[in-house]
Amino acid sequence: MEKFRSTYGKGPLHLIAVIASFAIATYAFFEIAAGSAPVNFAIWFIAAIVAHDMLAFPLYSVLGVIAGKTIGPRPAAPAGLTAINFVRVPALLSGFAFIVWFPIILGFSEPEVIRSTGLDTGPFLGRWLLLTGVLFLASGLLYALQLRKLRRART
Amino acid sequence: MPKLPKPFPDEPPPGPFQKSFWKSPLRGPWLTSILGSALLPLIIICALTGFLSHVAYYPELGDNSITGSGGISFDLYFFDWPSSPAWLYAFTQGLHIISGLAAIPILLAKLWSVMPKFFEWPPARSVAHALDRLSLALLVGGSIFVFFTGVLNIQLWYPFGFSFIPAHYYGAFIFLAALGLHLVGKIPVARKAYREKGVVKPLRADLAHTQPESPEEGTSAPEAPGMPTISRRGLLGVVGAGSLGLALMAVGQVVGGPFRNLALLSPRGRGFGSGANEFQINRTAMEAAIKPVSTTSTWRLTLDGGVAAVELSREELLAMDQYTESLPIACVEGWSTTQDWTGVRLSDLAALAGIEGAAEVTVQSLEEGGTFNQATLADSQVANERSLLALTVNGEDLSLDHGFPARVIVPALPGVHCTKWVSSMTFTEV
Numbered sequence: 001m002e003k004f005r006s007t008y009g010k011g012p013l014h015l016i017a018v019i020a021s022f023a024i025a026t027y028a029f030f031e032i033a034a035g036s037a038p039v040n041f042a043i044w045f046i047a048a049i050v051a052h053d054m055l056a057f058p059l060y061s062v063l064g065v066i067a068g069k070t071i072g073p074r075p076a077a078p079a080g081l082t083a084i085n086f087v088r089v090p091a092l093l094s095g096f097a098f099i100v101w102f103p104i105i106l107g108f109s110e111p112e113v114i115r116s117t118g119l120d121t122g123p124f125l126g127r128w129l130l131l132t133g134v135l136f137l138a139s140g141l142l143y144a145l146q147l148r149k150l151r152r153a154r155t
Numbered sequence: 156m157p158k159l160p161k162p163f164p165d166e167p168p169p170g171p172f173q174k175s176f177w178k179s180p181l182r183g184p185w186l187t188s189i190l191g192s193a194l195l196p197l198i199i200i201c202a203l204t205g206f207l208s209h210v211a212y213y214p215e216l217g218d219n220s221i222t223g224s225g226g227i228s229f230d231l232y233f234f235d236w237p238s239s240p241a242w243l244y245a246f247t248q249g250l251h252i253i254s255g256l257a258a259i260p261i262l263l264a265k266l267w268s269v270m271p272k273f274f275e276w277p278p279a280r281s282v283a284h285a286l287d288r289l290s291l292a293l294l295v296g297g298s299i300f301v302f303f304t305g306v307l308n309i310q311l312w313y314p315f316g317f318s319f320i321p322a323h324y325y326g327a328f329i330f331l332a333a334l335g336l337h338l339v340g341k342i343p344v345a346r347k348a349y350r351e352k353g354v355v356k357p358l359r360a361d362l363a364h365t366q367p368e369s370p371e372e373g374t375s376a377p378e379a380p381g382m383p384t385i386s387r388r389g390l391l392g393v394v395g396a397g398s399l400g401l402a403l404m405a406v407g408q409v410v411g412g413p414f415r416n417l418a419l420l421s422p423r424g425r426g427f428g429s430g431a432n433e434f435q436i437n438r439t440a441m442e443a444a445i446k447p448v449s450t451t452s453t454w455r456l457t458l459d460g461g462v463a464a465v466e467l468s469r470e471e472l473l474a475m476d477q478y479t480e481s482l483p484i485a486c487v488e489g490w491s492t493t494q495d496w497t498g499v500r501l502s503d504l505a506a507l508a509g510i511e512g513a514a515e516v517t518v519q520s521l522e523e524g525g526t527f528n529q530a531t532l533a534d535s536q537v538a539n540e541r542s543l544l545a546l547t548v549n550g551e552d553l554s555l556d557h558g559f560p561a562r563v564i565v566p567a568l569p570g571v572h573c574t575k576w577v578s579s580m581t582f583t584e585v
Contacts, residue, residue, distance in 0.1 A: 007282070008281065008282050008283050009280065009281025009282055009283030009284055010281070010283035014283055014339075014340075015283070015286075017335075017336050017339050018283075018286045018287075018290065018336060020332075020335075020336075021290060021332045021333060021335055021336035022290070022332075024328055024329075024331075024332035025293055025328065025329040025332045025333065027328070028325040028326070028328035028329045028332070029325070029329065031222070031321065031325045031328075032317075032321055032322060032325045032326075035222070035318065035321045036317040036318040036321050036322055037316050037317040037318075040315060040316040040317045041317050041322055041326075044300060044304075044315050044317070044322075045296045045297070045300050045326070045329075046296065048295075048296045048299035048300045048303060049292060049295050049296045049299070051299070052266060052295065052299055053270075053273055053295070057266075057267070057270060068384065082362065082384055082385065084384055085384065085385055085389065088385070088393075089393050092393050092397065093393065093396060093397050093400065096259070096260045096263075096397035096398075096400070096401060097397075097400070097401070097420060099259070099263070100256060100259055100306050100401060100420075101306075101310065101420040101421075103307060103310045103312040104310045104312075104420060104421075104422055105420065108310075108312050108314075109310050109311045109312035109313075109422075112311040112312065112313070113310075113311050113422050115438075115439060115441060115442040116311055116422075116436070116437065116438050116439065116442055117311075117422055117423070117425075117435065117436055117437075117439070118436045118439045118556060119422070119425050121422070123425070124420055127419050127420060128420060131419065131420075
């Protein structure tokens with residue numbers, strides 16, 4: 001047992017779980033390969049990892065760093081009020097809506113949507129912009145109110 | 156035992172492989188565990204309702220199966236999908252879309268919380284570690300793949316060159332297989348984090364009291380943490396708000412009525428006018444290439460499977476006993492709309508065709524191609540008194556887009572199996 005552990009790195013139960021997991025995954029791949037385009041499937045599967053780990057993550061991290069450097073925790077702002085969060089929170093919420101609904105917001109599926117539903121994708125960009133606007137407006141108002149409250153408390 | 160040569164240098168390459176690269180003081184086993192604990196129930200609901208949807212299509216009947224075309228032909232169905240209550244499919248499939256959308260912000264936050272682990276050095280410490288990391292690739296790829304294909308499908312965007320249904324369905328197998336292995340390894344880690352820090356205790360800390368987690372080997376807690384700019388409860392609050400917001404938008408298109416306006420960004424969130432036929436269309440007659448000439452007075456419904464085929468004109472159908480039922484069209488895309496349908500009972504049509512016992516029926520549409528130009532219904536669905544071949548909706552003739560001259564409407568049946576522009580029905584006694 002000790003020999004197995006030192007060669008393999010973990011106990012035999014781990015290996016059994018790994019085999020079970022990979023067997024099911026391989027079975028599923030064979031089902032896909034039999035019915036649909038397996039190469040495309042594999043490309044999109046790997047692209048999913050690349051898109052997140054090598055594009056989306058670095059992109060939003062860099063945006064976060066830039067925002068942090070520009071807005072930063074301003075020394076002028078009273079303690080307890082972190083200006084960056086009043087940008088970060090509405091941006092994140094608007095971003096969540098965008099990452100889910102971008103095909104319809106940008107009208108990528110316009111022909112399919114018209115043919116299927118009988119309606120176009122016209123209003124969706126405006127609706128998302130409105131949602132974003134409302135979120136930032138609410139955040140800005142909240143920031144102004146908090147700032148006033150803290151300044152009053154100080155004087 | 157002989158020492159194996161080291162495949163990787165001790166010193167990690169610069170950049171994200173260096174532990175000092177990762178600054179966020181919020182990352183650590185507790186944060187990842189709480190996000191995982193929030194994510195898991197949503198994934199379980201989403202997976203179960205997904206498999207239920209598969210069962211609801213009765214893949215074992217006729218040409219209903221759309222997942223295993225020439226594959227290993229192993230199919231998961233444990234029971235017969237009921238046709239009561241009528242809202243059952245609207246409910247389960249609504250839950251599928253709501254839980255799936257709600258999971259996305261939490262999934263993204265969880266991936267963010269473990270990013271340092273993707274840049275672990277050395278990339279593989281042992282065979283077991285290498286297998287774990289390979290499985291993680293399946294977990295990350297599988298989760299993003301399954302959620303993303305689902306999200307694209309509800310927006311009718313198909314840029315990928317594979318068939319959505321089998322890819323989403325079997326992609327879920329890959330994702331869940333990797334998730335199972337992940338849970339075996341990570342439940343103890345989460346329990347340890349909760350034991351040491353408490354389940355909710357770290358949520359009590361405001362920004363001033365937000366401390367980094369201890370940088371233990373193999374965790375995502377930073378070795379050189381920066382100053383926190385948001386508390387953990389602040390982070391979880393934003394993620395939770397995003398999750399709740401996406402869920403509410405999806406609820407709008409399931410519940411319908413005045414709540415449909417909540418589905419701000421969904422293609423099924425747009426209202427129609429106020430006429431009898433002014434409600435959500437799944438596929439237009441144009442998309443299905445229905446020729447108006449085939450739906451005029453020359454149209455006949457053929458009932459087959461009895462002693463001899465029976466042909467009925469629309470007038471003859473209207474002369475039969477008419478029944479009105481308030482039933483939802485419930486789409487696999489997670490939207491539904493309940494309308495008052497009037498027409499003849501499927502069981503009356505079976506009797507007219509000369510069928511005496513229980514029978515399945517294969518309904519054929521005038522539509523010439525397409526995956527859903529036919530569907531086979533189970534005997535229990537044919538026998539249900541609320542199952543209709545509808546001729547009118549809300550007191551008016553069906554519009555061409557809603558299936559004129561006649562369409563099937565069956566309680567708790569996935570919308571695409573409620574065949575529109577029906578041309579023939581073939582009964583098979585069981």
